[in-house]
Amino acid sequence: MASVSLHNVNKIYPGGIHAVHDFDLEVADGEFVVLVGPSGCGKSTTLRMIAGLEDVTSGDISIGERRVNAVPPGDRDIAMVFQNYALYPHMTVRQNMAFGLKMRRTPKAEVERRVAEAAQMLGVEAMLDRRPRELSGGQRQRVAVGRAIVRNPAVFLFDEPLSNLDAKLRAQMRTELAALHERLQATMIYVTHDQVEAMTLGDRLVLMKDGVVQQIGAPLEVYQYPTNQFVATFIGSPPMNLLKGNVKGGIFHGVDQHATWRLSAADDGPVVLGVRPEDLLPAEGDQSVLATVTPELIENLGHEVLVHFSLAGERLVARIPFGHATGIGQQLPLTVRAGSVRLFGDDEMGNALGSSTN
Numbered sequence: 001m002a003s004v005s006l007h008n009v010n011k012i013y014p015g016g017i018h019a020v021h022d023f024d025l026e027v028a029d030g031e032f033v034v035l036v037g038p039s040g041c042g043k044s045t046t047l048r049m050i051a052g053l054e055d056v057t058s059g060d061i062s063i064g065e066r067r068v069n070a071v072p073p074g075d076r077d078i079a080m081v082f083q084n085y086a087l088y089p090h091m092t093v094r095q096n097m098a099f100g101l102k103m104r105r106t107p108k109a110e111v112e113r114r115v116a117e118a119a120q121m122l123g124v125e126a127m128l129d130r131r132p133r134e135l136s137g138g139q140r141q142r143v144a145v146g147r148a149i150v151r152n153p154a155v156f157l158f159d160e161p162l163s164n165l166d167a168k169l170r171a172q173m174r175t176e177l178a179a180l181h182e183r184l185q186a187t188m189i190y191v192t193h194d195q196v197e198a199m200t201l202g203d204r205l206v207l208m209k210d211g212v213v214q215q216i217g218a219p220l221e222v223y224q225y226p227t228n229q230f231v232a233t234f235i236g237s238p239p240m241n242l243l244k245g246n247v248k249g250g251i252f253h254g255v256d257q258h259a260t261w262r263l264s265a266a267d268d269g270p271v272v273l274g275v276r277p278e279d280l281l282p283a284e285g286d287q288s289v290l291a292t293v294t295p296e297l298i299e300n301l302g303h304e305v306l307v308h309f310s311l312a313g314e315r316l317v318a319r320i321p322f323g324h325a326t327g328i329g330q331q332l333p334l335t336v337r338a339g340s341v342r343l344f345g346d347d348e349m350g351n352a353l354g355s356s357t358n
């Protein structure tokens with residue numbers, strides 16, 4: 001097991017694409033860190049630099065105490081699991097899992113013991129003599145993970161390992177990976193653009209956009225206190241609602257004047273108010289009302305209801321508990337859960353302005 005540290009790492013591909021900017025990250029021994037962000041934001045490039053599959057243009061990467069910039073991939077003591085599994089088609093599951101160890105001239109009995117142990121851990125014992133094409137996608141992915149486990153690496157690297165699986169299998173493999181991390185207590189760095197995977201798997205998230213780290217933090221911290229509008233809308237489904245407006249005398253006024261909210265502390269000026277769908281609640285009695293809205297679409301999810309509406313031309317959504325009387329076209333006064341309003345700058349950066357403001 002080992003820590004991983006990236007210090008001021010940049011990647012400029014031949015041709016000039018600056019894929020990763022000044023990347024700083026300290027991954028603790030045994031930690032599970034998830035790199036998350038939209039397509040093309042530099043997640044795979046970062047992971048591949050840690051693996052040694054891409055050169056670092058500038059900066060330092062260390063695994064444990066050792067600077068590895070010039071260390072070839074095979075000597076970094078890492079194991080990587082890819083999206084497409086990358087199993088050898090002509091080999092059996094057993095041979096695929098044993099391959100890396102054989103290359104390292106591990107004694108035969110030791111290879112057999114480790115393959116058997118990993119196969120048992122992943123529930124693929126019955127398939128050891130099959131070839132990859134005789135397996136389902138989920139089983140292939142288990143074998144790919146097994147191949148990494150038998151190596152007993154200092155660091156596991158995963159690049160979207162579940163994205164080729166259907167939703168149900170993905171959810172199942174997600175819990176299996178979480179259990180595996182619990183059991184192995186290994187250092188894991190996991191790339192995904194799936195924010196549910198990011199929220200549920202990681203001890204910490206690293207949110208990236210255009211090669212630049214936007215926020216690093218525990219999943220709930222990132223969810224509750226996004227550093228900017230991009231993070232606010234990338235994490236969470238449906239995303240955080242954003243309402244443009246102005247603060248005047250401690251009161252937020254939406255641009256179309258249909259929304260108002262008293263803030264405990266805020267400077268005058270243009271802002272974007274952010275509120276999560278589950279923090280918008282039907283107002284009862286004398287509760288303050290943010291806005292009275294007209295539902296345009298109602299999605300009943302059983303235990304809760306997604307109410308879609310528009311304010312100032314923005315499509316917004318409230319996630320309200322099941323059982324509140326509401327219907328399409330019926331006016332619905334909405335209040336905001338205490339402490340849940342976030343304010344962001346109304347500029348291109350859209351950075352968070354202070355924390356809780358109501």
Ligand SMILES: Nc1ncnc2c1ncn2[C@@H]1O[C@H](COP(=O)(O)OP(=O)(O)OP(=O)(O)O)[C@@H](O)[C@H]1O
Pocket residue numbers: 013014015017019037038039040041042043044045046193
């Ligand atoms: N070998 C390469 N040569 C030149 N540019 C590349 C190369 N590989 C990736 N890029 C560019 O670097 C940027 C980051 O790519 P990267 O593959 O790291 O993104 P990603 O976050 O993994 O995206 P995805 O979610 O689609 O896998 C993109 O603009 C991409 O086009």
Ligand SMILES: [Mg+2]
Pocket residue numbers: 043044045
């Ligand atoms: Mg990628």
